Amino acid sequence: MDSLTIQSSSGQYSVHVGTKIRHNLAALLEKNYQQIMIITDSSVAELYLEDIIESLSGGSEIFTTVIPAGEQSKSKDVYFDLITDCLEANLDRHSLIIALGGGVVGDLAGFVAATYMRGIDYVQVPTTILAHDSSVGGKVAINHPEGKNMIGSFYPPSGVIYDVETLYTLPESEIRSGYAEIVKHGLISDEIYFLDVVDNASVFKLSDTMLMDHIRKGIAVKAEIVQQDEKETGIRQFLNFGHTLGHALEAELGYGKITHGEAVAVGMLFAIRVSEHVYAIELPYDRLLKWLEYNRYPLQFKDIDIPSIIHRMKKDKKARDKTVQMVLLKGIGKPSVEKIADNDLEKLLIRFFNQNAEL
CATH class of the missing domain: 3.40.50.1970 (Rossmann fold)
Incomplete structure (x- = not known):
């Protein structure tokens, strides 16, 4: 123990x-x-x-x-x-x-x-x-x-x-849900941790040792952040990477249609795309996408109401002055929080959901 x-x-x-x-x-x-x-x-x-x-x-x-x-x-x-x-x-x-x-x-x-x-x-x-x-x-x-x-x-x-x-x-959907949060912890903290997870392809064939290791590391990442910022006034917001769109998508589809982690997985993909746009950098979008596809995460959503999604994103607890704030990445292990203007957000969401509809 x-x-x-x-x-x-x-x-x-x-x-x-x-x-x-x-x-x-x-x-x-x-x-x-x-x-x-x-x-x-x-x-x-x-x-x-x-x-x-x-x-x-x-x-x-x-x-x-x-x-x-x-x-x-x-x-x-x-x-x-x-x-x-x-x-x-x-x-x-x-x-x-x-x-x-x-x-x-x-x-x-x-x-x-x-x-x-x-x-x-x-x-x-x-x-x-x-x-x-x-x-x-x-x-x-x-x-x-x-x-x-x-x-x-x-x-x-x-x-x-x-x-x-x-x-x-656990059923497959719950394994996917949990591993999305493990990937999140890797992306906001440590490239080696992130790669260790996604390079082990299937989340359904992990050894006991590997599973325990991933969970311990995830708990350690969260514990370190929470002890520094218990009430989410600063760096604890980084734990919400992928959650701004994820929470909005859960509410938009109806709670229970997809699991929390499955929604966060979609949110992380989007946050990476926004990060690449805001910081003019390249992040491992394709690597994460390939891993998500391999593990059968739900990634295709038709007829998404973009104005409704934006409305829900503005209800996110990080939002300020009716403007969406998202946790982005300047690099793996380098999270940051940025305001995203409505015009940019709408264009990015349309492009993102259209692209995923064609997967």
């Missing part, structure tokens, strides 16, 4: 990464809790909920609640139902919430923990590759029909317990 300590404004918490560590969950918690609520989804519950309950058997009173799997559950209605579940279980300020699942469960359960009785402890137990990113850093949120993660907070977990054995039951 590997462990990493992350410093936050409210203290510090540990990230544990290993195999089969879900069976030893109680020993990895920082303190004892009389009441524990496990929040998970319908897909994960069938696979791992009993393991978690058994690992906590002892002095704690255990409650469980299962939400429908999918991005659609990051809604005000599901959030309110979870708050009701906590009240009906009589959780108090000394109780614990365990978020067992991927990014949707982590974001949603974390937001419940942040707002229930003005904040109680929660622990992330990720079960997807994507959650190597979302479980670290303390961003919690639900979606609004007008935009992703528009209702949320910064609320660090009390710990992250990442059993990589749970990754072997």
